[in-house]
Amino acid sequence: MQSAPITKYRPFPPVDLPNRQWPSRTLAQAPIWCSVDLRDGNQALAQPMSVEEKVEYFEMLVKIGFKEIELGFPSASQIEFDFIRRLIDENRIPDDVSIQILCQCREELIVRSLEALRGARNVIFHLYNSTSPAQRKYVFGAQRADIVAIATQGIRLLRQHAAPLIAEGTRLRLEYSPESFTSTELDFALEICEAVSDVWGPTPDNKIILNLPATVEYATPNVHADQIEWICTHLTRRDSTIISLHTHNDRGTGVAATELAMLAGADRVEGTLFGNGERTGNLDIVTVALNLYTHGIDPKLDFGDINGIREVYERTTRMEVHPRHPYAGELVFTAFSGSHQDAIKKSWEKQVPGAPWDVLYIPLDPADIGRSYKAIIRINSQSGKGGVAYILEHEFGYQLPKLMHKEIGRIINDLADTRGSELSVEDIHGVFRSEYLERVTPVSIEHFKTLERDSTVRCEAAILLEGKRLVLAAEGNGPIDAFVRALLQAGLPRFDVNSYSEHSLGQGAEARAVSYIQIRTAKGGLFYGAGIDTNIELASIKAIVSALNRSIARG
Ligand code: KIV
Numbered sequence: 001m002q003s004a005p006i007t008k009y010r011p012f013p014p015v016d017l018p019n020r021q022w023p024s025r026t027l028a029q030a031p032i033w034c035s036v037d038l039r040d041g042n043q044a045l046a047q048p049m050s051v052e053e054k055v056e057y058f059e060m061l062v063k064i065g066f067k068e069i070e071l072g073f074p075s076a077s078q079i080e081f082d083f084i085r086r087l088i089d090e091n092r093i094p095d096d097v098s099i100q101i102l103c104q105c106r107e108e109l110i111v112r113s114l115e116a117l118r119g120a121r122n123v124i125f126h127l128y129n130s131t132s133p134a135q136r137k138y139v140f141g142a143q144r145a146d147i148v149a150i151a152t153q154g155i156r157l158l159r160q161h162a163a164p165l166i167a168e169g170t171r172l173r174l175e176y177s178p179e180s181f182t183s184t185e186l187d188f189a190l191e192i193c194e195a196v197s198d199v200w201g202p203t204p205d206n207k208i209i210l211n212l213p214a215t216v217e218y219a220t221p222n223v224h225a226d227q228i229e230w231i232c233t234h235l236t237r238r239d240s241t242i243i244s245l246h247t248h249n250d251r252g253t254g255v256a257a258t259e260l261a262m263l264a265g266a267d268r269v270e271g272t273l274f275g276n277g278e279r280t281g282n283l284d285i286v287t288v289a290l291n292l293y294t295h296g297i298d299p300k301l302d303f304g305d306i307n308g309i310r311e312v313y314e315r316t317t318r319m320e321v322h323p324r325h326p327y328a329g330e331l332v333f334t335a336f337s338g339s340h341q342d343a344i345k346k347s348w349e350k351q352v353p354g355a356p357w358d359v360l361y362i363p364l365d366p367a368d369i370g371r372s373y374k375a376i377i378r379i380n381s382q383s384g385k386g387g388v389a390y391i392l393e394h395e396f397g398y399q400l401p402k403l404m405h406k407e408i409g410r411i412i413n414d415l416a417d418t419r420g421s422e423l424s425v426e427d428i429h430g431v432f433r434s435e436y437l438e439r440v441t442p443v444s445i446e447h448f449k450t451l452e453r454d455s456t457v458r459c460e461a462a463i464l465l466e467g468k469r470l471v472l473a474a475e476g477n478g479p480i481d482a483f484v485r486a487l488l489q490a491g492l493p494r495f496d497v498n499s500y501s502e503h504s505l506g507q508g509a510e511a512r513a514v515s516y517i518q519i520r521t522a523k524g525g526l527f528y529g530a531g532i533d534t535n536i537e538l539a540s541i542k543a544i545v546s547a548l549n550r551s552i553a554r555g
């Protein structure tokens with residue numbers, strides 16, 4: 001990289017717009033959305049989608065709620081031509097959905113595109129040519145007037161050749177894009193848009209779509225917003241025009257640029273799901289739509305099954321949604337930090353159904369997009385004790401006593417440290433079972449029964465102590481007390497029961513009891529044990545054995 005002074009790159013020139021309005025506006029409604037997944041997105045794939053895959057993708061876009069969908073470039077690709085024909089011939093396009101195609105301003109391409117569209121009900125014919133000084137100089141070797149002529153001639157040719165299609169009942173609308181708009185002088189962008197409108201003659205009932213692409217993103221989002229506000233306020237037929245955005249993401253600010261440009265007056269937004277597209281991609285519609293939703297604005301797109309949408313997207317595009325991708329990424333509803341987990345848990349517990357969403361660290365209720373509460377907390381060595389207890393309770397139903405959280409939290413953290421990786425919920429369950437529920441050495445129970453005698457209880461038990469069978473009996477003020485006495489009489493290390501709690505696990509006939517018992521050893525060590533059984537008494541006896549075995553194992 002060059003060191004200062006950096007002479008290789010230049011700042012992007014600001015827009016002279018002293019009275020700009022967009023910074024004091026707020027968004028209040030969703031734009032008209034247009035998906036360009038099947039054109040801009042598809043053309044940027046190493047392996048483009050097959051016709052079958054495109055049909056599946058199209059149907060998913062319709063289900064999400066897109067009313068305008070760009071299908072491709074039929075004059076440039078036979079597959080795209082065949083795909084469009086298939087949708088029309090098989091009557092797969094709902095009446096309220098407009099299909100859009102892209103075409104250069106050349107007669108043979110316009111004619112061929114119109115062939116692909118025969119029989120369609122609602123069509124947006126998208127013509128474009130590039131307008132920036134660099135494109136004019138390096139690619140076209142043309143002056144401004146020549147570039148205007150290419151566009152206006154294209155519109156005239158479209159009007160002429162589309163007449164039969166319109167006569168057959170197709171509702172045809174025009175979209176015009178001055179490609180590389182954001183790198184074009186604003187006065188020239190305005191001039192060409194006006195010239196195109198003059199030829200097309202839009203009305204408030206039949207508006208022209210002027211799409212103003214950030215073909216390559218060079219400026220900060222505020223400059224993009226200024227460019228859009230400048231056009232919106234200088235255009236003569238604003239009431240007959242839909243101003244459309246088409247941001248790419250070269251600086252990583254495609255979403256921000258779109259949001260600010262919506263404030264600046266744009267009516268329509270083109271983009272792709274998850275931001276697929278050329279280079280760094282197109283605008284990510286999922287993010288902008290759900291950003292609106294989390295501000296209480298109906299996005300008019302349904303992402304209620306984001307995982308299903310993501311599955312179709314990843315399978316058909318062979319692209320992957322990044323694990324940190326807003327809303328859709330694998331890890332975005334996962335907290336690794338203990339303090340975050342704690343705050344999430346506390347605020348989630350206070351969340352009143354139907355009240356405004358107020359859960360910390362998670363700006364959207366995962367359930368709204370079909371994601372599960374279950375995936376919220378994963379455990380690594382930095383996780384707090386609360387995270388482990390949360391998983392054991394919410395995934396497996398164990399309501400551990402508060403004091404036990406610390407003990408199990410430490411065991412899990414040590415394991416995560418040794419492994420050097422995060423632990424899955426199954427790992428945590430496995431550790432809980434082997435540490436507490438499945439310990440059978442040095443003591444295991446073979447048989448246990450109690451007999452009530454006035455105010456005392458007599459227990460008779462058979463245990464295996466390091467493989468040797470011992471038959472025990474003792475009396476106490478309850479089954480636990482009697483069993484503890486019996487163990488002590490058999491010569492096991494002295495201990496007291498410090499605390500006891502239990503709850504049921506599961507419901508109905510399947511329900512079992514789970515007991516948690518904390519013992520204090522003669523040396524003052526505190527150890528929890530846990531036991532499960534259909535018989536509540538036996539669950540607590542198992543919990544004692546579990547605690548005793550743990551204390552012996554730890555010396
Ligand atoms: O990015 C772009 O400029 C385009 C145009 C064809 C609209 O995709």
Ligand code: ZN
Pocket residue numbers: 040213215246248282
């Ligand atoms: Zn594009």
